[in-house]
Amino acid sequence: MTELNKIEYKRFTKSAIALGTPIMLQNLLSNIATLVDTLMVGQLGEASIAAVGVASQVFFLVILFLFGVSSGSAIFIAQYWGSKDKVGIQKVIGLGMSISVLMAFIVAVISTLNPTVLMNLFSTDAKVVQEGNNYLKCVGVSYIFTAISFIWAISFRSTGDAKTPLFISLGTSLLNVIGNYLLIFGIGIFPELGVTGAALSTAISRFVELVCYLIITNTRKNCPLKINFKIAFHFEKEFTKKFFKTCAPVIFNEVFWSLGMVCYKIAYSKIGTNALAAVQVIESINNIFFVVMQGFANATAILIGNKIGEGDEKEARLYSKLSSYLAIIVGVIVGILIAFFSPKFLTLFNLSESVILISIQCMFVIAFLCPIKSFNNNSIVGILRSGGDTKYSMYLEMGSVWLVGVPLAFIGAMYLNLGLPQLYFLVGCEEITKFLFGVHRVKSGKWYNNLTI
Numbered sequence: 001m002t003e004l005n006k007i008e009y010k011r012f013t014k015s016a017i018a019l020g021t022p023i024m025l026q027n028l029l030s031n032i033a034t035l036v037d038t039l040m041v042g043q044l045g046e047a048s049i050a051a052v053g054v055a056s057q058v059f060f061l062v063i064l065f066l067f068g069v070s071s072g073s074a075i076f077i078a079q080y081w082g083s084k085d086k087v088g089i090q091k092v093i094g095l096g097m098s099i100s101v102l103m104a105f106i107v108a109v110i111s112t113l114n115p116t117v118l119m120n121l122f123s124t125d126a127k128v129v130q131e132g133n134n135y136l137k138c139v140g141v142s143y144i145f146t147a148i149s150f151i152w153a154i155s156f157r158s159t160g161d162a163k164t165p166l167f168i169s170l171g172t173s174l175l176n177v178i179g180n181y182l183l184i185f186g187i188g189i190f191p192e193l194g195v196t197g198a199a200l201s202t203a204i205s206r207f208v209e210l211v212c213y214l215i216i217t218n219t220r221k222n223c224p225l226k227i228n229f230k231i232a233f234h235f236e237k238e239f240t241k242k243f244f245k246t247c248a249p250v251i252f253n254e255v256f257w258s259l260g261m262v263c264y265k266i267a268y269s270k271i272g273t274n275a276l277a278a279v280q281v282i283e284s285i286n287n288i289f290f291v292v293m294q295g296f297a298n299a300t301a302i303l304i305g306n307k308i309g310e311g312d313e314k315e316a317r318l319y320s321k322l323s324s325y326l327a328i329i330v331g332v333i334v335g336i337l338i339a340f341f342s343p344k345f346l347t348l349f350n351l352s353e354s355v356i357l358i359s360i361q362c363m364f365v366i367a368f369l370c371p372i373k374s375f376n377n378n379s380i381v382g383i384l385r386s387g388g389d390t391k392y393s394m395y396l397e398m399g400s401v402w403l404v405g406v407p408l409a410f411i412g413a414m415y416l417n418l419g420l421p422q423l424y425f426l427v428g429c430e431e432i433t434k435f436l437f438g439v440h441r442v443k444s445g446k447w448y449n450n451l452t453i
Contacts, residue, residue, distance in 0.1 A: 008315075012322045022162035024295025026169040028154075031287040032109040038284040039183050040196055042349050046277045048195055051131030053280030054122040055115075057265060058136060062107050062143050063150075067074040067133070068254030069100045070154040074384055076451055077158035078302050082309020083452045086224050087231060094232030095243050097151045099251075104147035111140030122265060125273055131195045140200035142206040142378050152213040155225050159301055165284035168212045171415025174204035188205070213329070215389030246451060253397050260401035264427060267409035268420065273421050277351065278359045285345045286366055289338050293374045296330050301400075308387060308450050320442060321385045324375065327382075331374025339367040361421035369428045373437045379438040388449030396437050405430030 026188050041052050073096035080088035084101030112119065115136035119129045153165040186192025191201065217226045268275050297371040302321040307316040342363040384393040405427050412426045441447060 002352045003332070008318055012303065012319055013326065015303055016296060016323070016326070019157075019160070019162055019302060020299030022166040023157060023298045024291045025185075025404070026166045027291035027294055028161070028288060029169045029173040030164075031284070033176045034284055036177050036281065037180050037186065037198055037202075040180050040347055041195060042183075042281075042351070043354060044194055045129045046273065046351065046355070047125065048131055049277045049280050050123065051126070052135055052195060052198065053276060053283075054119060054128060054133040055132040055139075056263075057122060057262055058107065058111055058118050059139070059143065061128050061255075061262065062104055063146070064254045064258030064261075065251065066100050066105050066147055068149045068251035069096050069103075069247065070150050070252070071381065072096070072243075072250040072390070073153045073386060074103075074158045074392075075149060075246060075250075075305060075388060075390070076243065077155055078305025078386065079309035079450070081159045081224075081451050082306040084391060085452060088158070088452070089224055089372050090231040091234075091236070091239055092243065093151060093155055093227065094227065095235065095240065096247075098233070099142060100147035100151055104143040108140040108143045109436060111136040111143070115140075117340045122269060122275075123276070127231045128273065128276075130205055134150050134194075134196045136198045138196050139202050142203040145203075145206040145210040149213050150208045152217065152225060155350040158297065159224060160302070160306075166211055166217060168216075172205045172209040175199055181270075182222045229278075231326050242451070246388055246390055248388045251392035253390070253394040256398050260406050263406045264409050267406075267413040268423065270413040271420055271423075274352070274355050275358070278355045278420060281346070281349055281351065281355075282359050282362050282366075285342050286338060286363065289334050289342075291333050293330055294381075296374075297380075297382040298379055300327075301386040304383060306388040308448070309452050311450065313448060313450075316387070316448065317445060320387075320447075323378055323382055324442060327378035328371050331371035332372070334374065335367040335370030338363055338370065339355055342367075353420055354422060358420045362424045363426065365413060369431050372431045376434045376438055378430055380434075381440050383442055384438075384447045388446040388451050389447035392441055392447070396434060396441070398432040400437075405435045422444065446452070 001274070038049060038052070041048050052396030066270065071093050076092045077089050080086075097321060115133045116129065117389045118136065119132040123129055123132070128400070153159065154169075156162065180198050182190040183201050184194050184195075186197075191197075217223050220226075264278070268279050304316050304319050304323075307313075307319060343360045346359055347358075351359075380393045380397060383395075407427045408429055409423065412423045416424065
């Protein structure tokens, strides 16, 4: 590494930490709230944990769609911010928000009016289905609140302000945890609602989150994210076409990736309700650690996107190389943390010894794959998408999941009769496939596209 590259390495690392830390902390707060939610629901028994885990898959589908829309929007916003084009930012926010709300509304209606259809996709256990129905009926409307908040959060980040979403998340996560405690167990004057209480608390906290974004964007002086309705919701044909050409692959990618994750859950469910309970706990714990990788990838995307918007191609390509090395280091650190701390978290749950044992084994498999997963996350979210190379990232993600991961999951569960830890390891072949093709694409440099021109 030349002396110049060493200077850029330090500069990039410093910027990534400054931008990525608030993003990481925001995601961490959200995941801790989810973990505490799971802990509280866990006191009601394994069937309740499984019910909330299965019902949460519906929100998982929604959030992945929203992530797809917002990630596509962030590509434009980061580049427009680099080129100081505030009108372009308004147009992106308007389009992104409209698409997100439409999707969230459709799922909210189904979740509220006919949740059984969704629950039956994941479980045939009558108690699990009934508990899940109660959860979905109450939480469904919050999907619309989240759709609007999601676009604003990623817009703040893409314009270099990651602290505002962090502070909002801090307040609403705390509200959600307190609400869970009061409404699940019926503390003081509050009714004991069990699983329904968890859903109600979630809905309230998401509504408050939306209100916070509305207040801040409308009261902060010269806020570039304050909605100008004449600009934001005036959909010009050429701009809309350009937006969808770049964003559609990201949306399809996230939707079909999320469907793949749902298929994994269905495959895991073939092992039994204990396996479903274990998966829910595993994901709640590991998501706390994964925020480090997610925060780094998001910071990379913003930094590279800004450089592309500025027209600095040399710097953008250098950042892609530096971030790739750092991503692997981040993955190693996260893997060590998971292996060491995750078993200790399991003691907090009201689980049988058999569920705890298979959960620990699964966590060691996940820890082993972390460096590869971190590189993949950074290459797809941080590099390829920020450069507008959304079609290739879609093919890479969807091909790895649907041609490798999903078939192996069902083969392992239904024909090889593998246990959950062995199945986790087999599904890990998806990440290895993604890594091999991802390295080649990043090195080729074909991902670079300036969308502001």
